[in-house]
Amino acid sequence: MIDLRRLQVLRVLRAEGTVTATARALYLTPSAVSQQIRLLSREIGAELLRPEGRRVRLTPAAHIVLAHADAIAAEWEQARADLAAHSAGAVGQVRVGGFATSFGSLLAPAAARLRDSHPRLEVQLRETDIDDSLRLLLAEQTDLVVLPVAGTPPLDDSRFDQQVLLDDPQDLVVSADHPFAELDAVRLAETAHETWIEPHHDQFQLIEVACAAAGFAPRVAHGAAEWNSVLAMVASGLGICLLPRLATTSPDHRVVRIPLRDEPAPSRSILTCVRRGSRAQPAIAAVLQALEDVARDRLRG
The missing domain is CATH 3.40.190.290 (D-Maltodextrin-Binding Protein; domain 2)
Known part of the structure; x- marks a missing residue:
């Protein structure tokens, strides 16, 4: 089972480019961002980041995951919309x-x-x-x-x-x-x-x-x-x-x-x-x- 919150961290990392900027965008510490990516790697069974000097690079496996992550996020947003319409308005x-x-x-x-x-x-x-x-x-x-x-x-x-x-x-x-x-x-x-x-x-x-x-x-x-x-x-x-x-x-x-x-x-x-x-x-x-x-x-x- 994949944690959607960890997918979100990976999506923001793609947009921000660095662990530090991702942490700032998500109001997390850099170590917490790194831990979320490590846990997601374990859930998926593939390496998602590789060190490149002081920065990190998304692996081919990460790009495959991200190709599906946007669709998963959109489906989740739609589910939230349906639930909200059903309950409180x-x-x-x-x-x-x-x-x-x-x-x-x-x-x-x-x-x-x-x-x-x-x-x-x-x-x-x-x-x-x-x-x-x-x-x-x-x-x-x-x-x-x-x-x-x-x-x-x-x-x-x-x-x-x-x-x-x-x-x-x-x-x-x-x-x-x-x-x-x-x-x-x-x-x-x-x-x-x-x-x-x-x-x-x-x-x-x-x-x-x-x-x-x-x-x-x-x-x-x-x-x-x-x-x-x-x-x-x-x-x-x-x-x-x-x-x-x-x-x-x-x-x-x-x-x-x-x-x-x-x-x-x-x-x-x-x-x-x-x-x-x-x-x-x-x-x-x-x-x-x-x-x-x-x-x-x-x-x-």
Whole structure:
């Protein structure tokens, strides 16, 4: 009989690459991780790890086990969903991760709705970047994450179930005294000679692709990871940028956002991602439904 918890340790080790990182992801000690792998090796009757300097390498037998482990994990998640639907329904705790700009427009409103409609359901929100979100999900430290499509794993990744939640259009953002500020819409090609502010990596990748489609490469002078910093530089006239519709601005930012009239206009898809097999669990399904309702209302608005 194989212990599913030990299979999970092996799956996380594959994702993390080292015993130390696996221990950190699972809130275990490195010796406990090593012991779990040794016990799994004994259960299977095959060596799973081989030392390679200060690191370890998965053996061919480990890769064979892992080829089945994702399917086993998905079946177990589905079994948990069926049991939960049979017994208690949408109760308990759901831990939700998301990127910064998803909070004001999606996650916080969805959690507020659930507080009223499902008082026995506790929703915990946590801001995470893309890589951390997937690691936490795989390590069962998070139950659901909201991600921009850039940087996510392939849609056929056997560990995860990913579904598009909504498309998030990009607007041009300029200072209040910029010549474009009086316009109702702008074509991206009209910005070819402008100076650009570089935002965080995934967003700038989208900007580069959109500008290339418009026939130019953006001339970058400044950069920042946080939107408040980007908008402060835009407001000061240091450059322009593309801003996702989900990212909010305030009068304090002293910027103007202008729709793009390009066809198709630059946009990014926002996904929900759960462990494969867990989407039907009543508590997770309730959170997903609330997110879909908020997204639908936002698109109507």
